[in-house]
Amino acid sequence: MLQNGTQVNNGVNVAALLDARQALTNAPEAARFKWRATTRWVNGTHSRSTVSSFFGLGAEQSRKVEFKYDADHPEVFASEDHGATPVEFVLVGLASCLTAGVAAVAQHRKIQLRKVTATVEAGMNLQGILGIDADVRNGFDGIKVTFDIDADASKEEIAALVAQSQKRSAVFDIVTNPTDVAVEVR
């Protein structure tokens, strides 16, 4: 922890987060959010997704800019590699969620961060998606996230930060627990 008199600033507005927690405790309907993305096929395995509006706090919310993401597959898949593969987007989602969590928890615990790097690696056996072996699943057979953290805190405090970040992470929950998925055609 930091010495007295030093202001901890990880760029996280903890007061606002705590206010939001209080507000959403008293207004459970406002806590119901809807997240969205739209993906348009471009060509081959290349698609372009846009992320803009979402629903939350009881109203439609819009952003100043629309975010665009190209997804494709690498050349070893006989694709043109216009963007990260969809499974890599999942890794990005997991690591960025955990990293945001580390910053928020650190701010709340008054720990100054200097550098945080999360490296993610996930194993996958292509015999699954290629339908070679029915016993092999399509998805990852495991995910490993490695954090390198430089902060004004003990080794145990840093381990506790990372643990708490997993406990409160949406993507960690999405990845570790089943979710009902409905896919329809209009």
Added chain:
Amino acid sequence: MSAARRGARTGAVDVVVIGAGHSGLAMSAFLSQHGVDHVVLERGQVANSWRRERWDSLRLLTPNWLSRLPGHRYDGDDPHGFMSLSEVIAFIDDYARVVAAPVRTGVTVTSVTEEDDHYRVSTDSRDWRCRCLVLANGAFGKAHVPAIAAALPPSVRSLTPMEYRRPQDLEDGGVLVVGASATGVQLADELQRSGKQVTLAVGEHIRLPRSYRGRDIQGWLESLGILDQRIDEVDDVVRVRRVPSPQLVGSPATLDLNALTGRGVEIVGRVAGIRDGRALFSGSLRNHCAMADLKQQRLLASIDRWIEHHPYRVDLRDAGTIAPTWLPDQPRLAMDFGRERVRTVLWATGFRPDYSWLHLPALDAKGQLQHEGGIVSAPGVYALGLNFMRRRKSSFIHGAEDDVRDLGYELLAHLEAFDRCAATG
């Protein structure tokens, strides 16, 4: 029913205490000392849930020297032992006799309603009308079973710890124990020792050694003031009330996940779903174990700091080293009930108080009692024995003493104010 006849069958009393467990009896003793007219209504016998709703091998998690009630303590020759079920029943029975509690046994409360400025307590025999009400019906009135239990295949028997008595009552085949708090680890241990293959689904849990440096952990928690911690001394009382019970058993041995793994229990993540005859386990097992290991380290470090500042007179053993929780390289993510012949699921997923009969504006949307340290939002109503209700020890047997004194005086003040209103009104 005519008003006259109803009146004839209604008993009038200042205070009705619901439940003749240790809390209700301790409040009864307080009320008797202060000359308050009251009655204790008990659906069964004194210490009923210990008699009817617990498994045979259960022992208290606090050592005998700590298991005390106001003016009543263990006087046997094993102060460091842990009371068995029959010893707990005898201990509470003795207390009821010593304090001469006005207990009406075999009386089930069916409804509590407001009636002008009084409360009407309806039962399966006569009704009672009172000015104050003490809810001492216990924090463990019903076993919580998650909704996903409904998806279990019909070949699997679903059981709660309130129904479970002993391993022999279970069918042959494996057992999935869901939940690794005190109840879950104890039942997993007992079932594995009986020869069944046990799989233990582990979510958030509190790991604790039974003893540290040769002294019982509850002794340390008491010395450090942790058991006496009040709700105004913690930053988020809602969160601490949800903290699961530590992995303890009433015996000298530590019963953590490593002990269970050593006996052949298979550790898996929390049950995330049940689909197509299979249980799905969360991939969060590593983090749940890492958190429990870190919290245990922090607690033991705080004991070491306490020892530095309070030269402890008894020779202390070395701290020793406690291994981190052992995990399989690849924790299992699914279990097929049919193929693996798992015939029983034991839901050690917590207990909740039962207020289905409490028809007062004191319950929130989730049916939870609204109270501040046991002072219920309905005037003149007090709760006892709930988890971290006023202090961390509130749900412990020895926690009754301080809570009963605090809330007893609140209750006396309420009765006095009531009398003043009646006199001037």
